[in-house]
Amino acid sequence: MGETAPVTRTHRGGDTTMLNAVQSTEQYTVDECTDSRAWNEFLERTDGPAYNHWGWSDAVASYGHDRWHLVARKRESDEIAAALPLYHVESRLFGSKLLSPAFAERGGVVCAETERASTARQLLLEQTKRMAAELGVDYVSLRGGRDTGAEAFDVKNRYVTFRVSTDDGPEAVRDGIRDSRLRQITQAADNDTLEFRVADSMADLKTYYRLYLRTMHRHGSPAHSFEFFETLWDRMQADGNFRLSLILREGEAINGMVDLSLGSTVYQWGVVNNYDYRELNGGSLLLWKSLERAAAEGFDTYEFGRTREGSGVYMFKKSFGGTKTWYDDLHYFPKAEVALPDPEEDKYERAKEVWKRLPLSVTRVVGPQVRKQIGI
Numbered sequence: 001m002g003e004t005a006p007v008t009r010t011h012r013g014g015d016t017t018m019l020n021a022v023q024s025t026e027q028y029t030v031d032e033c034t035d036s037r038a039w040n041e042f043l044e045r046t047d048g049p050a051y052n053h054w055g056w057s058d059a060v061a062s063y064g065h066d067r068w069h070l071v072a073r074k075r076e077s078d079e080i081a082a083a084l085p086l087y088h089v090e091s092r093l094f095g096s097k098l099l100s101p102a103f104a105e106r107g108g109v110v111c112a113e114t115e116r117a118s119t120a121r122q123l124l125l126e127q128t129k130r131m132a133a134e135l136g137v138d139y140v141s142l143r144g145g146r147d148t149g150a151e152a153f154d155v156k157n158r159y160v161t162f163r164v165s166t167d168d169g170p171e172a173v174r175d176g177i178r179d180s181r182l183r184q185i186t187q188a189a190d191n192d193t194l195e196f197r198v199a200d201s202m203a204d205l206k207t208y209y210r211l212y213l214r215t216m217h218r219h220g221s222p223a224h225s226f227e228f229f230e231t232l233w234d235r236m237q238a239d240g241n242f243r244l245s246l247i248l249r250e251g252e253a254i255n256g257m258v259d260l261s262l263g264s265t266v267y268q269w270g271v272v273n274n275y276d277y278r279e280l281n282g283g284s285l286l287l288w289k290s291l292e293r294a295a296a297e298g299f300d301t302y303e304f305g306r307t308r309e310g311s312g313v314y315m316f317k318k319s320f321g322g323t324k325t326w327y328d329d330l331h332y333f334p335k336a337e338v339a340l341p342d343p344e345e346d347k348y349e350r351a352k353e354v355w356k357r358l359p360l361s362v363t364r365v366v367g368p369q370v371r372k373q374i375g376i
Helices: 036-045 054-061 117-135 170-175 179-189 202-219 226-237 275-280 282-296 312-318 346-357 360-374
Strands: 008-010 016-018 028-032 066-074 080-091 095-100 139-142 154-156 160-165 194-198 242-249 252-262 265-273 301-303 323-326 329-332
Touching: 028 117, 036 054, 036 066, 036 080, 054 066, 054 080, 054 226, 066 117, 080 117, 080 360, 095 117, 117 139, 117 329, 160 170, 160 312, 170 282, 179 282, 194 282, 202 226, 202 242, 202 252, 202 265, 202 346, 202 360, 226 242, 242 282, 252 275, 252 282, 265 275, 265 282, 275 282, 282 301
Parallel strands: 095 139, 265 301
Antiparallel strands: 008 016, 028 066, 066 080, 080 095, 139 329, 154 329, 160 301, 160 323, 194 242, 242 252, 252 265
């Protein structure tokens, strides 16, 4: 290792505090990227996950969390060779952690395809370990990344997804869907009381958010703030990286879903529904519309959100013919290993039941204050 370069800790208010100096090599130097356009262009070129997009970072920062856009640059050209977004989520109740990403399942280090990419990646991981020690976090979690075997990081597989190949067009995608699911899609498509809509206004976003609040309340989970969604819309919708679609019944939203896209992949996120109308199969139609769009617009892959193996949601997603894929979550423990948050634990199940009994008007206000501390 050779010279060092400083990395700054950027607060929401714009103040900066010096963190540990970053080791550099003869080929690379590490610093913090402050150019959102250069950052997003690098992710587009390297097929980075949509959750690493600067717009997602701005949504996380709306909660006041500290964030860093770390990059390893080639010394000879100043070109970005690797990138890693990090978020410090700190809570008296849920502990202190460094996450990539916060509130989603796929992030971590993204590298350009070069023969020295492993060196650039390792520099960012070493800086992450130093930051974890200085901040005194309980653990670091790099979720769903492509880095396996990173030194001092443990790989844990807790969540699974399905990935559908969409590069052969809509008909090929349709051929992979189970017949029983296809019948549900056709039933919903032929129902004159249902309307499929791609959101194009803030009014549509508010319609979605009302259904989102009810869905999260039914699950016993705290909801994100409207500002979180509004930031995603403002930063990502205009460039086609954020797509909100709805199924309406007589003007009322009964299903909704957000698709985030970057590079060759569309990522499903934010699925909501009104269970009173599930027999209408609007959710099946909505997902098919997203798959059809991904295939028609030239994306290579559609990735479903994370789920637990064997759950009802798992079986629903499986019926659309994708390839089962485990998320490789990398964890680093600066001190002793600690238990990671698990929503399936009994203590969380009890909390969910209490949450369900609270009035919706209360959970709408209190929910974001709790959700921002969890990070998952």
